[in-house]
Amino acid sequence: MNDVQIMTGNSAAAIGAKLSAVQVVAAYPITPQSQLAEILSQYIEGGELRAEYVRVEGEHTALTVCISASTVGARVFTATSANGLLYMHEQLHWAAGSRLPIVMCCVNRGVGAPWTIFNDQQDSLAQRDTGWIQIYCRNNQEILDTVIQAYRIAEAVYVPVMVCYDGFVLSHTMMPVAVPAAARVREFLPPYQPHTILSPEDPRNLNPVLFPWRRENSAGVLCDGYMEMRYKLQAALEKTPAVIQETNRDFASVFGRDHGGLFWEYLTEDAEFYLVGLGSMASEATKAADMLRQEGIRAGTVGVRVFRPFPAQALREAFQKARGIVIFEKGISYGYEGPLCSDLKAALYRAERQAPIHNYIAGLGGRDVKARELADAARASWQAMEKGIHEQPTSWLNCFTG
Numbered sequence: 086m087n088d089v090q091i092m093t094g095n096s097a098a099a100i101g102a103k104l105s106a107v108q109v110v111a112a113y114p115i116t117p118q119s120q121l122a123e124i125l126s127q128y129i130e131g132g133e134l135r136a137e138y139v140r141v142e143g144e145h146t147a148l149t150v151c152i153s154a155s156t157v158g159a160r161v162f163t164a165t166s167a168n169g170l171l172y173m174h175e176q177l178h179w180a181a182g183s184r185l186p187i188v189m190c191c192v193n194r195g196v197g198a199p200w201t202i203f204n205d206q207q208d209s210l211a212q213r214d215t216g217w218i219q220i221y222c223r224n225n226q227e228i229l230d231t232v233i234q235a236y237r238i239a240e241a242v243y244v245p246v247m248v249c250y251d252g253f254v255l256s257h258t259m260m261p262v263a264v265p266a267a268a269r270v271r272e273f274l275p276p277y278q279p280h281t282i283l284s285p286e287d288p289r290n291l292n293p294v295l296f297p298w299r300r301e302n303s304a305g306v307l308c309d310g311y312m313e314m315r316y317k318l319q320a321a322l323e324k325t326p327a328v329i330q331e332t333n334r335d336f337a338s339v340f341g342r343d344h345g346g347l348f349w350e351y352l353t354e355d356a357e358f359y360l361v362g363l364g365s366m367a368s369e370a371t372k373a374a375d376m377l378r379q380e381g382i383r384a385g386t387v388g389v390r391v392f393r394p395f396p397a398q399a400l401r402e403a404f405q406k407a408r409g410i411v412i413f414e415k416g417i418s419y420g421y422e423g424p425l426c427s428d429l430k431a432a433l434y435r436a437e438r439q440a441p442i443h444n445y446i447a448g449l450g451g452r453d454v455k456a457r458e459l460a461d462a463a464r465a466s467w468q469a470m471e472k473g474i475h476e477q478p479t480s481w482l483n484c485f486t487g
Contacts, residue, residue: 087263087340094255097225097262098164098190098248099124101232103134104270105188108159111139111150115169116202117252118192122164144169148176148189155185156291158279160236163187166252167194167208174212177245181216181318183292184280186239186246188232189217193364193415194252195450203451204252206363210392210416210424212247216318218325219393221364222250225260227344233265234332237274241328242321251365251415253451265340273339322394329391347396348403349388352378356385357408358467359440360459363389363425366413366448372456373463382467389425397432404433407440409470411463413482415448422479441475447482458482 092100098121102110110129112122128134139150144165151161165173170191180187191209195201209219218238222228228250235246250256282289295311302308309317330346337343351371353359358377360370367388377384387403389396404410414423421427426444433439443466448454462482469477 087265089261089263091259092225092262093120093257093259094225094228094250095121095192095257096124097229098232098250099128100264101229102162102188103128104265104267105162105233105236105274106160106271107134107136107162109137109139109151109154109161110163111141111147111154111161112163112165113141113144113147113169115144115166117194117256118164118166118169118190120256121190121192125162144172145176148173148180148187151187151189152176152180152183152185155180155187155279156183156281157283158277158281160277161187162189164190164192166192167196170208170212171196174215177212177215177217180245182314184243184318184321186236186243186277188235188239188246188248190232191247191249192252192256193249201450202252204254205415205449205451206249206251207416207449209247209249213393213424216244216322217393218244218246218322218391220246220248220391221389222248222255223349223364223368223388225255225258226262226342228255229262229264230336230340230342230344233270233274234336236277237332238325238328240275240277241332242325243280244318244321244325249364254365263342269339273336325394326391326396326399345388345390347391347399349390350403351386351388353385353387353403356383357406358382358384358463359404359407359410360384360386360413360463361389361410361425361429362413363392363415366415366454369454369456370413370459373459376457376460377463377467380464382464384463392425395428395432397428400429400432401436404440405436405438407438409467410440410442411445411466412442413445413447413454413459413462417446417479426479441470443469443477444479445482446479446484452483454482
């Protein structure tokens with residue numbers, strides 16, 4: 086049975102970590118993530134969670150602690166936001182290169198300078214090439230459930246997972262959330278089986294400097310070089326979409342909630358015009374699709390849940406009947422366009438049907454984005470596409486550009 090409670094997104098993430106029986110937590114406070122770390126510290130101090138809470142002087146060290154604890158066989162958790170995530174950048178690469186199944190919540194917030202404490206997704210999008218799996222959540226229920234799923238995914242492929250959700254929009258907003266029983270979560274999530282070996286009887290040298298070529302170790306065994314290690318990480322990420330889909334199916338079977346696996350769809354059965362986004366932006370776009378439907382435009386929404394590894398083949402299939410696509414993004418790849426737009430264009434390059442794609446940058450630094458504003462932008466794009474205008478410069482929504 087589920088226990089339905091009213092809670093914030095940060096509380097949902099903390100409960101997800103507690104139900105996953107994490108053994109080590111290391112985090113450093115930064116708005117809007119601080120509440121999550123505080124809740125976990127209370128669980129540990131109060132005896133609700135048997136884990137070690139390691140206090141550190143910064144985010145770089147927080148992830149370093151998690152790397153060390155995961156290496157010796159502990160299930161670990163951390164969380165951060167914005168510039169805190171940027172402080173971790175070196176160790177993001179180290180965690181992925183070490184093939185450690187760490188789970189971290191990124192409570193999305195705009196990156197300084199100039200300073201902002203409000204939401205966009207620039208922080209996590211800027212770290213998309215560090216080798217981490219990235220999953221974006223649309224509501225508080227999905228946050229709790231995704232944290233649990235993330236451990237099963239990470240420990241199946243030995244790749245770290247970043248669970249991303251919008252700061253304040255979700256982190257501090259209260260919603261009804263069904264909390265599963267701990268016993269059922271234990272059945273769904275097996276104990277962590279580390280792939281590293283630390284034993285006095287079998288000493289190992291972890292992550293030594295590697296030469297460009299393969300070479301024999303002291304026992305005469307031919308070992309991988311640096312490039313083989315990079316290939317194996319890429320190969321693990323390439324098989325991750327199937328693991329994510331299987332995990333989602335199993336979770337839905339056990340708990341009765343299906344979050345879509347790689348992406349979720351709304352009103353797409355007969356859609357010819359698609360509104361696309363990540364996390365809460367895509368959720369808002371469902372209301373815009375409703376408005377366009379009332380005007381006779383067959384609009385639907387696709388929420389991309391997994392941004393890395395990018396589900397190119399699955400999205401090609403989802404958009405095979407599309408006559409037009411608009412993408413709303415809370416981030417930009419400076420000097421070009423939104424990163425989701427670039428990746429989707431690349432994915433559809435080999436599609437039989439080449440639907441026009443228009444890109445909108447919206448909501449940076451917490452600027453409000455209403456469903457009617459998304460509908461207005463989408464309508465303008467649809468009308469332009471109908472007139473044969475298939476390309477247009479990236480547009481900035483609700484931004485004074487004069």
